[in-house]
Amino acid sequence: MGSPTTASGKTRIALLLPLSGRAAPIGQQMQQAAEMALFDTGAKELALAAYDSGDSADAAVQSYRKARTDGAALVLGPLYGTSATALVPLVNQGGANVISFSNDEQVAQRGVWIMGIAAPPQVRRVVDKAVESGIRRFAAFAPQTSYGEQMVRTLESHVAVRGGSVVGVEFFDANATDLATPARRLADEVKGDSKVAVLVPVAPPRVSAVLAALATAGIDGKAVQFIGTGVWDTPGVGSETMLRGAWYAAPDPARRADFERRFLSTYGKPPHRLATLAYDAVALAGHLARQKAGGDFSAEAITNPNGWSGIDGAFRFFPDGRSERALAVIEIQGGDRTVVVSPAPTGFAERPTF
Template sequence: MRSSLVALATAALLLAACAEPSHTSTAPPPKPAGPQAGSPTTPSGKTRIALLLPLSGRAATIGRSMQQAAEMSLFDSGGRELALAAYDSGATPDTAVDAYNRARVDGCALVLGPLFGSSASALAPLVKQGGANVIAFSNDEKAAQPGVWIMGIAAPPQVRRVVDYAISQGIRRFAVFAPRTAYGDQMSSTLQDEAAARGATVVGVEQFDPRSLDLTGAAKRLATDIAGDGKVAILMPVAPPQLSSALASLSAAEIDTSKVQLIGTGVWDAPGIGSDSALRGAWYAAPDPARRADFERRYLAIYGRPPERLATLAYDAVALAAQLARGRSGGSFSADAITNPNGWTGVDGPIRFLPDGRSQRALAVIEIQGDRSVVVSPAPSAFGQAMR
């Protein structure tokens, strides 16, 4: 614990406020569109990096955990050339825009965050006006565009990865049991597109009211849909605690989960997911958990509590900023530098940013085996078509 306190003290010394006064210039610079930008470097020569996080509102707990992970990363990455400052992006696009403008006035050269997709989308016009590039923590591919990259683990690639694995195991029939929400709609549509592209068949798509406690009706319709020969993989993009109700409804509809293959998305990547015996043998796609386990142990030792799941995004983003600052060009946060085709590697595994703002992830397929999860298909070691 003594070494952890020393690490924190050192990290604190490395953190410099983006609002540090910039050098005075005798000739006024050209006035850009939007707020007047300050110097991207501090008087001591550090590069200013902004961290936009929800430090107030409904997601403040997540925001604080991500801020602590960012501070931890600054120390671990040896980012002595960075001056990192956190700005409260709140829970709305307007508060995110205000935070971005404050960071821009302070001269920050790169913006890490915000967390929400709608907030990231709201920053795009400011980036187009000449503002700093954004690496957002959202996983919403709709928010992705040139200059605004999403770093979160998008849901469609998770479906593609687990569908590919199911097909490799001889499964050709698929079904969906999902909530009637925007997320459920997206996952249902993605499964149908991906199955069709691979010559597989979707035999049923049943969605239920997410506010209902009784999902039996939808489950019985699903049971009728999947009747026939051949094993069926049922996609259930349902997060705990509602996942328990969804699984119970399958049992009530007399769907034998031992005779179907349950598959899921990253919402299953949560502690205690294997406590329901019906999930034994189920598959989902996510970053390799072994990498995250070490991060979680060290975070717990420093801060005395486990990190929020999204904390790894902030950790990896700061490590990426440090690598960019040490780049061959003397430190560049340009689109060309960010979209390095070789990609980057962090706690959540390899990631590559694309020119259109999306990102590619190397995901593993994980099988739930009671109180532990096992990687049954390792994450690809190189970026390719299967990871699009």
């Protein structure tokens, strides 16, 4: 096994990214963002090396093994949840800890943390905003998929915690073109005098057909408060007129704006949305490297309860591999215009928020 430090005394950090295959353009931009972080933070303690994790779990395993042979003290990546899961046995055998770029909480466990912005906390955050605005009734119109079902479970559990009630839930076939029947059922379920917030965990462009079915059934943004997740955090989402006034939870875009400008100026194209994950991960690695000679990349150091601050706001890791982020609630106002209606917290309370 190689030394965790180079001849110059720098700590070796591995970056596992899909530098080939269908996601290569994303991986390349994440690598560029990582290089920006190394320069911006002046992390002279780090020697950063990128490894191609490709499209498969096998490729990620091979890259991890090569990184460990080279002496990596910490592994940042891979991007895919299945690839991160494949690294678990190697980590459990005494390998370097992993901070993956996946947002799948099912991947998370001690030694393999997820840095991606997981969806369940997004639902909890936007429910909190709705409750604070006086809304007590909630509903969901979701695809019959593992993602849709997870979002509904999160809604039901957190609404109960906040003292509200879920008055209607309808699932629909994710591939169906006719959504009239489940939309009419939901319209009947949400009838009442008080306002209802309807969770629609569907990404553009599919969300257009979903909203059209709801509108035909009598549910639109004037009658209800639509709420969603970060799948709405895409350019031009406000062109969907029915989403005007809708809320979703995501990192504060103002914090990301300067990074996006500098990335565009440096590399000639705007960064992929996931590029900030690589930037923040390298910045975190630089901080951990300064904790002591050779760095401290232990689980205890990574899970500092005070958390860390990055381009996407404050974040922290828990011993079970999950992460928590300080998210803003954003309102869609049409075109490319959005406005933060509930700012992201600047830090964390002592206790986890879930």
